[in-house]
Structures are given as C-alpha cells and as structure tokens.
Amino acid sequence: MSKTIFITGGAGFIGSHVVRLFVTKYPHYRIVNIDALTYAGNLENLKDIQAAPNYVFEKVNIVNPEEVTAAFNKYQPDGIIHLAAESHVDRSITSPLDFVYTNVIGTVNLLNAAKELWKDQYPGKRFHHVSTDEVYGALGTTGFFTEETKYDPHSPYSASKASSDHFIHAYADTYELPVIITNCSNNYGPNHFPEKLIPLMIHNIIHNKPLPVYGDGKYTRDWLYVVDHARAIDCVFHEGKTGEKYNVGGLNEWQNIDLVKLLCKQMDEKLGHPAGTSDKLITFVKDRPGHDLRYAIDASKIKNELGWTPSVTFEQGLSLTIDWYLANKEWLDHVTTGDYQQYYNNQYNSS
Numbered sequence: 001m002s003k004t005i006f007i008t009g010g011a012g013f014i015g016s017h018v019v020r021l022f023v024t025k026y027p028h029y030r031i032v033n034i035d036a037l038t039y040a041g042n043l044e045n046l047k048d049i050q051a052a053p054n055y056v057f058e059k060v061n062i063v064n065p066e067e068v069t070a071a072f073n074k075y076q077p078d079g080i081i082h083l084a085a086e087s088h089v090d091r092s093i094t095s096p097l098d099f100v101y102t103n104v105i106g107t108v109n110l111l112n113a114a115k116e117l118w119k120d121q122y123p124g125k126r127f128h129h130v131s132t133d134e135v136y137g138a139l140g141t142t143g144f145f146t147e148e149t150k151y152d153p154h155s156p157y158s159a160s161k162a163s164s165d166h167f168i169h170a171y172a173d174t175y176e177l178p179v180i181i182t183n184c185s186n187n188y189g190p191n192h193f194p195e196k197l198i199p200l201m202i203h204n205i206i207h208n209k210p211l212p213v214y215g216d217g218k219y220t221r222d223w224l225y226v227v228d229h230a231r232a233i234d235c236v237f238h239e240g241k242t243g244e245k246y247n248v249g250g251l252n253e254w255q256n257i258d259l260v261k262l263l264c265k266q267m268d269e270k271l272g273h274p275a276g277t278s279d280k281l282i283t284f285v286k287d288r289p290g291h292d293l294r295y296a297i298d299a300s301k302i303k304n305e306l307g308w309t310p311s312v313t314f315e316q317g318l319s320l321t322i323d324w325y326l327a328n329k330e331w332l333d334h335v336t337t338g339d340y341q342q343y344y345n346n347q348y349n350s351s
C-alpha cells in the first residue's frame with residue numbers, strides 16, 4: 001500500500017461515502033475508518049466494501065487521547081480526513097458539552113497525535129478537516145459566504161465547529177502542520193440519519209406521520225448531494241493548496257417549505273399516491289431557538305482553482321435519495337428503533 005489514510009467518522013453519513021470513494025478509487029491506499037460508532041455511526045453503511053483488502057475499521061473514541069495515540073502508532077497514517085463529529089444542531093441545543101468534547105477536544109487530540117507522529121517531517125502528509133458553512137453565521141436575503149467571510153456561529157454545534165476550525169489554523173500557524181479545511185453546505189443522500197430534514201420527511205411520509213416544518217418554513221439552505229461532497233473532499237485532499245480553505249456548495253438554495261413540497265410531489269409519484277396526498281401531512285412546529293435564516297455558499301474557488309462541480313441537479317439527487325430510502329426500508333426501520341423514538345418524542349411531541 002502506498003499510503004495509509006485515516007478517515008474519521010467513516011461510519012456516519014458523509015464519512016461512509018468518503019470511505020467508499022477512497023476504498024474503490026484508490027486500491028493502493030490503506031483506508032482506516034476511525035469511528036466510535038455513536039448513535040449516528042452505522043457499519044451497515046459500508047457493508048458493500050467491508051471485505052475490501054485495503055479497508056480496515058478501528059473503533060476509536062477521538063475524545064480519548066490514549067485511544068487516538070494508539071491508533072496513530074499502530075497504523076502510522078500519512079493523511080487524515082477528519083469528519084467525526086456530533087453533527088445535529090437540535091442535539092447541540094440540549095447537550096452542548098457533547099459537542100465540545102467530540103468536536104473541539106476530539107479534533108485537538110487528532111492534531112496532537114498527527115504532530116507527534118510526523119515530527120516536522122511533512123512532505124506527503126496532510127490533515128484535512130471537514131467543516132460546515134454554519135461557522136459563518138446567517139445571511140440576509142442576499143449575498144454568499146466566501147472563504148473570507150468572518151466567523152459568526154450561533155448554535156452550540158456551529159460554535160464547536162468554528163472552534164475546531166480555529167484550532168486547525170492555530171496548528172498550521174504555530175507548528176506548521178500541513179492542514180486544509182473544507183466548509184460545506186447542507187448535504188443530503190443515502191445513509192442520512194432520519195433526524196435531519198430530508199430523511200425525516202421521507203420516513204414520515206412512508207409511515208403517514210406529520211411532516212414537522214420549523215416556524216414559517218422560510219429558512220433557506222443550500223443543498224449538495226453527498227456523493228458530490230465526497231468528490232469535493234477527494235479533490236481538495238489531493239489537489240488543494242496546503243494551509244488553504246475551500247467552500248463547497250451546490251449553488252442550490254431552497255426554502256424549507258418549497259423543498260418539502262418538492263419532496264412530497266416526488267414521493268407521491270413514486271408511491272403511486274394521488275397528487276397532494278403527502279402535502280396534507282405538512283405541520284408547522286415551534287421554531288428552533290437561534291435559527292439562522294439563510295445559508296448560501298460561494299463555491300467559485302474550488303470550481304475555478306480545482307475544477308470541481310456538482311455532478312447532479314437537486315431534482316436528480318433528491319430522486320436518487322428517495323429511491324435509496326424506498327429500497328432500504330430495513331436500514332430505515334433499524335435506525336429508527338430504540339433511542340430514536342425517545343429523541344423524536346422529546347423533539348416533536350413534547351409540547
């Protein structure tokens with residue numbers, strides 16, 4: 001094997017797509033999936049590649065520095081693609097400290113381990129931190145986040161990710177660690193845990209349950225198909241300039257209510273329901289505190305400098321996503337049993 005790459009959070013939503021892409025595209029790399037398997041981590045996401053000769057899974061909680069150091073000593077990685085995180089804004093509002101532990105302390109533990117292992121011998125080494133556009137705060141009705149936009153996080157989730165981004169820069173400035181950051185907009189696609197908007201709506205339409213839409217539904221997000229995010233990470237990891245950051249997005253803004261209506265339309269068509277059936281399930285619920293009105297990414301740097309562009313339109317990606325959930329009802333049933341029910345009731349049935 002020519003290189004060993006750690007992909008942290010590889011059992012999660014985006015991480016599983018990055019692992020699959022790297023394992024299949026780079027058979028000469030050894031890909032080590034570093035994951036604690038929290039409620040969001042699921043090795044079923046990788047069952048198609050788990051027997052590949054260049055794939056290894058290592059259960060590690062990144063909050064624990066001894067576990068992190070042991071994994072670095074065992075595998076001696078040349079590169080790290082860091083996705084492991086607590087990722088759900090609503091959970092960060094009820095349990096902010098979990099986000100500090102994993103997103104901040106976990107990231108610093110990985111940085112320390114990389115610094116210790118590489119000992120200033122940096123040629124061929126790279127620490128790629130995967131972050132979010134939510135670090136930039138909220139936009140009004142116009143404008144875009146660029147790589148120069150000042151950080152202004154509003155939720156405990158975005159504050160923890162902003163903090164981790166700052167540590168990444170600090171290790172570059174202080175120790176010259178070869179880092180790179182990507183800040184991406186909202187992802188959607190297969191393997192997405194059904195606490196997030198799109199899979200939650202698909203799950204509830206399948207089960208004829210209300211479709212909870214926050215506030216007046218006017219919140220606007222830029223959506224990117226997860227496979228295109230994985231392609232962007234591959235592109236930046238291999239071609240990006242050390243020390244730089246790259247915004248990743250689909251130039252594809254949707255107000256939540258319009259997105260839910262498009263999804264209802266596609267679901268009705270695919271399920272053979274009369275038009276308008278799923279729309280009747282839409283229910284407006286109490287707003288999330290500190291809810292940011294609009295996020296929108298200017299992704300011209302990654303497009304112009306590295307030639308990356310999304311491969312599917314939103315309508316195509318959404319259709320592929322719905323097809324995947326309809327073909328994988330077992331996966332959906334499995335992840336929505338147990339703790340999920342309690343989370344769901346607390347979130348949507350408590351008032």
Ligand code: NAD
Pocket residue numbers: 008009010011012013014015034035036037038039040041042060061062063082083084085086087088102106130131132133161183184185186187188193
């Ligand atoms: P996810 O919640 O689906 O997966 C997170 C993974 O990290 C899970 O496999 C989980 O088991 C693992 N993990 C959590 N805590 C851990 C710990 N202490 N030690 C080791 N592993 C741990 O998240 P996701 O949506 O796939 O997001 C992945 C990354 O991409 C995150 O860093 C997130 O901030 C970032 N991101 C997500 C989006 C999005 O729309 N989902 C957009 C931009 C950036």
